[in-house]
Amino acid sequence: MTTGQKFSAGGGHGAIPLEGVSTGLGEPPQPEWPLYEIFVRGKRGLNHVHVGSLHAADDEMAVRHARDVYTRRNEGVSIWAVRADLIVASSPDEKDPLFDPAGDKVYRHPTFYDIPANVPHM
Amino acid sequence: MSDTLQTASLEADFDRVIERHDRIEPRDWMPEKYRATLVRQVAQHAHSEIIGMQPEGNWITRAPSLRRKAILLAKVQDEAGHGLYLYSACETLGVTRAELTEKLIAGKQKYSSIFNYPTLSYADVGTIGWLVDGAAICNQVPLCRTSYGPYGRAMNRICKEESFHQRQGFELLLTMMSGTDAQRAMVQESVDRFWWPALMMFGPPDVESPNTAQSMAWRIKRDTNDDLRQKFVDMSVPQAQALGVTLPDAELRWNEERGHYDFTQPDWDEFMAVVKGSGPCNAQRIAHRKRALDEGAWVREAATAFARSQREDAS
Ligand SMILES: [Fe+2]
Ligand SMILES: [Fe+2]
Numbered sequence: 111m112t113t114g115q116k117f118s119a120g121g122g123h124g125a126i127p128l129e130g131v132s133t134g135l136g137e138p139p140q141p142e143w144p145l146y147e148i149f150v151r152g153k154r155g156l157n158h159v160h161v162g163s164l165h166a167a168d169d170e171m172a173v174r175h176a177r178d179v180y181t182r183r184n185e186g187v188s189i190w191a192v193r194a195d196l197i198v199a200s201s202p203d204e205k206d207p208l209f210d211p212a213g214d215k216v217y218r219h220p221t222f223y224d225i226p227a228n229v230p231h232m
Numbered sequence: 233m234s235d236t237l238q239t240a241s242l243e244a245d246f247d248r249v250i251e252r253h254d255r256i257e258p259r260d261w262m263p264e265k266y267r268a269t270l271v272r273q274v275a276q277h278a279h280s281e282i283i284g285m286q287p288e289g290n291w292i293t294r295a296p297s298l299r300r301k302a303i304l305l306a307k308v309q310d311e312a313g314h315g316l317y318l319y320s321a322c323e324t325l326g327v328t329r330a331e332l333t334e335k336l337i338a339g340k341q342k343y344s345s346i347f348n349y350p351t352l353s354y355a356d357v358g359t360i361g362w363l364v365d366g367a368a369i370c371n372q373v374p375l376c377r378t379s380y381g382p383y384g385r386a387m388n389r390i391c392k393e394e395s396f397h398q399r400q401g402f403e404l405l406l407t408m409m410s411g412t413d414a415q416r417a418m419v420q421e422s423v424d425r426f427w428w429p430a431l432m433m434f435g436p437p438d439v440e441s442p443n444t445a446q447s448m449a450w451r452i453k454r455d456t457n458d459d460l461r462q463k464f465v466d467m468s469v470p471q472a473q474a475l476g477v478t479l480p481d482a483e484l485r486w487n488e489e490r491g492h493y494d495f496t497q498p499d500w501d502e503f504m505a506v507v508k509g510s511g512p513c514n515a516q517r518i519a520h521r522k523r524a525l526d527e528g529a530w531v532r533e534a535a536t537a538f539a540r541s542q543r544e545d546a547s
Binding site for chain 2 (some may be wrong): 127131132133134142143161162163164165167168171178179182183194199
């Protein structure tokens, strides 16, 4: 047998071809509903945690869609939907200089200090 | 620094992250081939989830009880969710979902060949849950550790939900197997049809997939096709015994030396024909997806118009 084509089983639900498949990269994107990042509070006492993103026409629809997509099994008690373009992020190019100041301050960690083993509750 | 020097240093950073078994995140620099490989794989995976709703969706209105209908509805809805997790993971690589859907409908991107087989009886709902979702689990569990962060996180969510899919299918078949002779025959007939396409889900033998090496080096893919297929066969045999069905392979037997079951390869010519578009349902699946997209257009337009008018009222 010669299939003559390359396949990957990596695609979850089954073998998918790897050759002659267009990736769509480099083509202009069409206008779509805005992207929202979704944060879910799993239960009381926990922070909201980022779970993924989705598109919605407006804020209200974003919360409804988030409920259907990310909380089908009681995964949350509260949802935040945030327009992705409103999020301010640190730049990946600057990540080294940005986080540098914390790099050499080992004295901020409790393990920096030698305490005799017989001192209790410390 | 010259452009080539800069690229070399970025590439070295990328390689180090992969070597440490760490994750690549959306805004990191990555080689264009890595990005393209991922877009293709994640998009085709997403398409498989979405197209995969059709064979089972076929039985929602005819499920034999309210309980079975509710279960099937929840299962198919999960597959829609899986598609959405994956499209959103794919979008972090710089493509849009609309664009990917367009490529699916134009036949420029594919989906798993398994969904080009028809669901001829209600027993197929059970067989798909047991064997097709079972094979998907074999493929998907290692992908939770894939090198691209958003893909791995989507796979984590998906894997948590797949276990329900496989168990509801197995339980459905078990119920039918404890029914009448006619019901048992229905299950056997369904297993006979789906066994070979399920084996094809892992892709051609490794000797035919030389490209696997690059995907493994980038840790996008974690196991070879043959390893995954063997794992699937080994886990399915005792399950078939528990169910009381016969897997349709006369050569299927335990090999003491290898510590694995020996089995017959599926018909790879059939696999190629299905991938190339001549499977029993290829045209129907794409036509249905296109119809759903076209018929939903007015709803999306109305929602966009409503959002715009709300914004204008507010300002
Ligand atoms: Fe799925
Ligand atoms: Fe599934």
